Amino acid sequence: MNKIITLARRPEQIPDEKDFTITSGPIPEIKQGQILIKTLFLSADPYMRERMDLSKSYMPEFKLNEMITGTLVGVVIESKSKQFSIGDTVYGFLGWQIYNVSDGTNISKVTNKSIPPQTALGVLGSPGITAYNGLLEIGKPKKGETIVISGAAGAVGTLVGQIAKIYGCKVIGIVGSDEKCKYLIDELGFDACINYKTSLNIKEALEKICTNGIDLYYDNVGNGLLNDIIELSNKKARIILCGQISQYNGSSPTINPKILGLMTKKSITMQGFMIHDFIGEKSERAIQQISLWIQQGQIQYRENVIEGIENAPKALIGLFTGQNIGKQLLKI
Amino acid sequence: MNKIITLARRPEQIPDEKDFTITSGPIPEIKQGQILIKTLFLSADPYMRERMDLSKSYMPEFKLNEMITGTLVGVVIESKSKQFSIGDTVYGFLGWQIYNVSDGTNISKVTNKSIPPQTALGVLGSPGITAYNGLLEIGKPKKGETIVISGAAGAVGTLVGQIAKIYGCKVIGIVGSDEKCKYLIDELGFDACINYKTSLNIKEALEKICTNGIDLYYDNVGNGLLNDIIELSNKKARIILCGQISQYNGSSPTINPKILGLMTKKSITMQGFMIHDFIGEKSERAIQQISLWIQQGQIQYRENVIEGIENAPKALIGLFTGQNIGKQLLKI
Incomplete structure (x- = not known):
């Protein structure tokens, strides 16, 4: 049947x-x-x-x-x-x-x-293509930069963090459990992780961890954390809008209008994208490169x-x- | 004295x-x-x-x-x-x-x-450098695209519109008086203009004018119009954050969090910038080109x-x- x-x-x-x-x-x-x-x-x-x-x-x-x-x-x-x-x-x-x-x-x-x-x-499908191209094509990470990833323990977030590590970034994940934090740090090599459910003040926690400010934010969640990220961002920071999982069920965060002024003063770029932007060669390259990294033991999933x-x-x-x-x- | x-x-x-x-x-x-x-x-x-x-x-x-x-x-x-x-x-x-x-x-x-x-x-100073580089370096207008400019009758807005016309765009200004609208259309060659003080529904007015959607938004104002613009934007639209004159005196518009999802689905880029991003060669090129356009009668101020x-x-x-x-x- x-x-x-x-x-x-x-x-x-x-x-x-x-x-x-x-x-x-x-x-x-x-x-x-x-x-x-x-x-x-x-x-x-x-x-x-x-x-x-x-x-x-x-x-x-x-x-x-x-x-x-x-x-x-x-x-x-x-x-x-x-x-x-x-x-x-x-x-x-x-x-x-x-x-x-x-x-x-x-x-x-x-x-x-x-x-x-x-x-x-997963790693060799849509999440892989999304993570690879969103980070590298939109975010253009440079060695030594600091990236914060929301929804960091998901299919996309875990990959973004590992690729950012390969590119020499300091990687901070935001997740909803200590178990996820432990996995990201101990097994995937993230530099730090914040459990948003138990952290009393995420902005203060980020400020303490991101001693050189924030250069990249890979946002899978679409919540009000964006306000704090922009306040803590460095000049020419890039914000990659990948998903809004927090909004899909109807929740509606407050976006502080002051972020427009901060984006201007700091020359920040915020860019949305869809996997369809990367059909063809860019998808194939993502899959090939991630396969190679898996074989080399540089990417786990x-x-x-x-x-x-x-x-x-x-x-x-x-x-x-x-x-x-x-x-x-x-x-x- | x-x-x-x-x-x-x-x-x-x-x-x-x-x-x-x-x-x-x-x-x-x-x-x-x-x-x-x-x-x-x-x-x-x-x-x-x-x-x-x-x-x-x-x-x-x-x-x-x-x-x-x-x-x-x-x-x-x-x-x-x-x-x-x-x-x-x-x-x-x-x-x-x-x-x-x-x-x-x-x-x-x-x-x-x-x-x-x-x-x-003015035209050969900071506003000129700002208008030229904000539009061309950040916005990258293409022939046939539609651009909306807020604060369109100001020193920067009037220049942005005229340069966008030179580049073959459809240009719509948002201003606060009929006199300004008349000036932009009759003397500077804007395709259309909306007086936000007398328009009953700016979004509807924009929708009627922008028959092919919106590809570029040059924002000098930083107000809630951003929400409507993003709703009416085409895929791969670019939003240039140049100024937030509406916020400088303490007013605080509501930014709809749904714009994050729309920016993702439409692969929209929103980018802030400062004139300092264009010191040196890019400033000089702006001044030279605007001088030339003034001499050729293509730019008025x-x-x-x-x-x-x-x-x-x-x-x-x-x-x-x-x-x-x-x-x-x-x-x-």
């Missing part, structure tokens, strides 16, 4: 298990030119929260009582296509269900056998794997309650 | 005539290596407002009951220096008084005799001249009450 995740109602703030339904159906049949893909891993990503609301996302919203979609890795179990053979591992943008039919247009083969295939959803399609809602909800270190995956 | 403008008290919002005192004193005597300069024109500039407050400016604050300083153009009337002769026209950063003594370190000679010397305070040192407070106050079209000068 096939099992399908559908959106039962639009969440008001953080999604709830009742916002989703799991339905069953027959395994779909394929026509000439098509393949049947059995899902191995579903990728739970923060951007999916906005698709649960009406017209908030850059992508079409999920429809009520219809299957949600996302990226996944699967294996070809039936093929009427010349391009794909049974046993091929593929990834692509498909439905959140166990069995997907594809004509090959939305998927690619996973060819690198030296690294587990689900990395195509962690996956937070939840098992069973019935736990799909849990995987999504966990993104917004700070459950995951590294890439949030659902193993089928 | 010399006459000197001093700061009598710190203004709370828009400066008042009582915030300044005019004192008299003897004409200063010069020593070997020095010159005596008689002021011809004082430059009233928005940044001076922040120097009237404590620690708000990037420059030292004006001290209470001491002379205020700024840029001026004057003529050498006595010289004990080998570098300067009587009759030389000079400009530089000096005191707001009729007679200044200088050893030549803070001043330069005005050598271009084909254009009135006070342009060294207007000066709003108030006469008499006793009217110095009026010249400063006028900046914040929307009195000036073009460069605000005080003729002595």
